[in-house]
Amino acid sequence: MSVEIPKTLEDFPNSSPRFVGRGVDRVEDPHLVTGRTEFIDNVVLPGMLHAAILRSPVAHARITGIDVSEAEKLPGVFAIVTGEDAKRWSFPPPTAPEEWGTHCMATDKVRYVGEPVAAVAAVDRYVAEDAIELIAVDYEPLEVVADPAKAMEPGSPLVIEEKGTNVMLQRVFNWGEVDEAFRDADRVFTEKFRWNRLGANPLETFGVIAQWDPVAGSLTLRASVQSATHFGLGRAAVFGLPSNKVRVIGHPHGGSFGGKGGTRGTDVTALLTRKAGGRPVKWIEDRAEYLTGGGSQSWDRHYEVSLAVKDDGRVTGLDVKLLDDMGATGECFGAINTVKPLAAFTGPYTIPVARYDLTIVATNKLPQSPYRGMGPPPHFCALEQMMDIAARDLEIDPAEMRRKNFIPKDAFPYTIASGNEYDSGDYEAVLDGALELSDYPELRERQARARAEGRCVGIGVVSAIEPGVFDWNAYAIVGVQGIGVPEGATVSIDILGKISIRVGFALEGQGQYTLATQLVADYFNVGFEDITVVPLDTFSAPPAFGPGGSRLGVALTGAVLGACEKLRAKLVRVAAGLFQMDPEQVDLVDGNLVAKGVPGVEMSMPQVVGTMLARSDLLPPDIDPRPEATYVWTAAGRTEADEEGRAKSYLTAAQAVHVVMVEVDPETGLVEILEYCVVDDCGTRLNPATVEGQTEGSIAQGIGAALLEEYVYDDQGQILTSSYMDYLLPTINEVPATKKGIVVTPSPFTPLGAKGCGEGAMHTTPAAILSAINDALVPLGARATEVPASPNRLWNLIRGAKERTAGE
Template sequence: GSFGGKGGFRGSFVTSMLSRKTGGRPIKWTEDRMEYLMAGGSQAWDRHYRVSLAVKNDGTITAMKVELLHDLGATAEGFGAIGAAKPLASFVGCYRMEAAEYDLKIVATNKLFSSPYRGMGPPPHNCVLELAVDTVARGLGMDPAEVRRKNFIPPDAFPYTIPSGNEYDSGNYEALLDKVLEMSNYRELRRRQEEARKEGRYLGIGVVSTIEPGVFDWNAYAIVGMPMTGVPEGVTIGFDMLGKITARIGFAHEGQGQYTLISQLLADYFGVEMSDVRVIQQDSLSAPPHFGPGGSRLGVAITGAVLGAAERLRAKLGRVAAHLMQCPPEALEYRDGMFRVPGVEGAEMHAAQVAATMLARSDLLPEDMDPSPEATCVWTAPGRTPADDQGRAKSYLTAAAACHVALVEVDVETGKVKILGYWIADDCGTRLNPVTVEGMTQGGVAQGVGAALLEEAVYDEEGQLLTSTFMDYLLPTIHEVPMTEKAALVTPSPFAPLGAKGVGEGAIHTAPAAIMCAINDALAPLGVQVTEVPATPNRIWKAIQEARKA
């Protein structure tokens, strides 16, 4: 996980082999930015799509066919093929369709190998699906928001199995659409668009709805050779003599808030302050089984592990507390970190006191009780199924949803796109840490702007990379990324701990589609449809010139 360049084992493999050849001497791997852009894990998707939708005259979409040519690059070391398989987890988006077909071809070329990037495959799939839905709306003379509304999976249909075999846990897509249309004052945006067109200005509005599959399982990638089912995440928790809690996990701190989440959960469960909780990363030989961040999974997975371990530790402490207070364990009440005997004044002990007794007075414990106030739990997503011969499986546990509205203006003389407004309504179930979700969402929009408008690895006819520095490879800045207006809806997951859904990849699933749909909406009066990303000024200008010549 961690959103940008990551994964791949080139550096660690090379240094390990060199160290072995030199008798175990330490080897340092250094890779500067230019080397990374030219030969590291810097390149994500390179794809060509053909998409067909079967549609009734009233706008009902009944089936979809996607033909994808996926450029893997020269090697598979960056797990690029996984990105071509992952769209199966949310193949039809928010829409109820009777049938779907995926014609996938993965080819090896002499380009740099493709590597994981935030979203790991669905963002371009979502983009072409939403562009196709807009094409339906234009062809039938319908409002794009209403075409989506007509085809949404209804709230009472969940859990809902899509044609590719995955199961969506919960959702209310129409409520999200209504909320974002209200926030953006959609009718007023359309009125502004009409006024601008009379003035010779080209405003466009993108309205898109997408799914973010969360809590991945290896079975999602069966079609590209992944044979496994089940991804573990473990934690060991324990008290010390002073009532401090330590959580031992196996993944590094990467700035995504998981250590904070662990502290929140344990502080709430055991009635202590967050400052009383320490989270420690252990090495791979010492930590419980774990995977760490990736596939919008860790917030949900570590919550399951922490709550499982906390419950086991509470049960252990409860046995000791009952023994000390001379009552059966079932007579105890546990609340806010306190064990109490209801109706007996003064008969109470805090969990930290019980733990200290275990460590300092083993003579007071039940005979079969070890004096160790700690417990371990390894969590994996429930109900996952092996993939069938067509790759269909219950793979991703949760299905977060979002609806975005983007307002852009296109300068038809230069091809430049300016984002004038951006609104988001999203549903990731229970928000375990709203501040973290806010950051995830805004960051996803920034990366979505880069994908839609700026970022591209460009080669010349001789195969030489032309974008090997940040002077040439354009990144979004505060000047290109809008500060979005956001609203949260909550449909808790019935399958995930505390009803939370994966949200780490967030808005990158939706933002490129919203921006591209808005650009094409702006250019519709000119008969122009931009179908290649990034939608650079040069590409847009050329498309406009070609349309004028035609």
């Protein structure tokens, strides 16, 4: 049965929808504001033990001995595991690139500070922490490699000896005649950029309760996990278990942003429950563990970027060389961060040809994890600086430089050089909106006045793309297989007409349960109070991936509306049978089953449902009698990646223009944001209030990236930022109020025309702030090329520029 998913709200069987497209209150919030949401650390199981993990204090060393005898004697200790148990009961995890993984606890040597070495399960966390203090580990130091360039040199210490190299991946992708474009260019600009490690830092760390069933040989995991299905399959591979022996129960989680992590800790906890004979074991990652050994770190990049430009400002070629320091292994799929830029390599521009010279290297640092945006934000930060460098040289206004190169609105769907297809957009309208909203001419006048007073004030005008609705095919070149990411929903009506929506993902914070409720309420013309959203575990949920890759809003809309359509068709058939009519003569209208053109012949939904539940003798013989339907949505038309990695991958392309004004204090290097304007187009806004929340939140994370956040390692691989005193998150005092405007070009490819918007401004904000800083620094003759542009970096830049000037 083919299912026609409504393309617009007008296709709903409801003459007066009340919820979709409105900023309604979220159904999640009453539990959250009263402290009642069941986060994983709230859960207590009978007989539950608590885990603590002993982690390596050094970056690279051979383990020559572990003595757990003193710890074993401590009252309250039930189980201790080490690398020997990991070897006995588990395998290295799936990785990207493939086969760059190690066991969940060090088996022969440690490869980064924070790597698990041993773990204890005890009556409570206090005793477990006491016990790991009693474990003695002998380390024989090995030479450390903490620099990716050095890691590539012959004779470098090897992070994983068996690989024979530290180079995880090295490839050059050519999309079109790149050399020719650079040969034919009027001007070529080249610059190096450094993006330092930063990461997700959700306020809740990762947590899990693992329970091994020794009789069934099965594992149950309750966890604050972003994608339960994916997580479960990975754990089945790690423990050599059939996939139907690993059950994952997702719990609401206190943020994720891609960097929830937890796989290693989960695997260690699973070993503990097995060693403890099946007693459930809880492990709650503490913040120091998260910062040094969790899913906390992403994007450790060294860029060299060249732009081929014509004198009229047209950009004719882009050449990006990237060296990314992945850390010790590929277990957290951090390599995906380096290839997602293919989904939007040339940004919002018509740049016809491009090259990507990509090298991913292993070092003695924490393995990289995903983070909001999954890789393009640093890429856009570099690309947008190049656009500014070219504009400045050509004496073109940065806004007009963008306009000259924008993909025109009549060119969609538009295939970019790196292979992905953008669905729709009106980039000039977005730019014009941003220039108007910010009163750009007035900003330039303010800047001129400030400069006349000797102040360093700058304006950034940048644009970027947010690829939405990810597909695995985008990551083919780092060894991720397959096409298609499912999202399923079951919509079920009970005998009193109350509706349940069953989904396969836990609450995360973007308001997805509210979205599902809005859709069903409008489809069946009922109220929020008539609907419950029920998250299910991996043994009972419809096929699902959950949040990730700016997909869930779109995918869930498809799943829920598909299920509604199937359920409508079923109700219509039953009602038609009862009316003794053909199904074509019956329709669902405003929540009632009505005979078309026969006034008065109608049944309410509860009447039809009641008949289905109680009177199977009255139903058409071939109908499934349950008043429910399940639909699984996937993005259509995704293609297999070719040899150069090109594929139709991400389904939607949201676009934004940010206009930012900053002032740099030359005496301190401190940056103050004076104005922040954003206009964006993410298609139809299904709940404008939650979309606005995603925008505001991702601007804050972008500000953190641009100015504050950085994981610092010394040359011995020792992490120097293991608390929030050192790793700086934006507070309310760093995040300014923003002016916001919107443009809406609905996606032609998605249900209701929405585009992925969850990763949002993270793509644009760091670039916008760096552009503004560089505009401010022009009179000083300095250019910032390193992120975060922290006060010490800017102060040094300014001082260097002054010394150069004085020396001339």
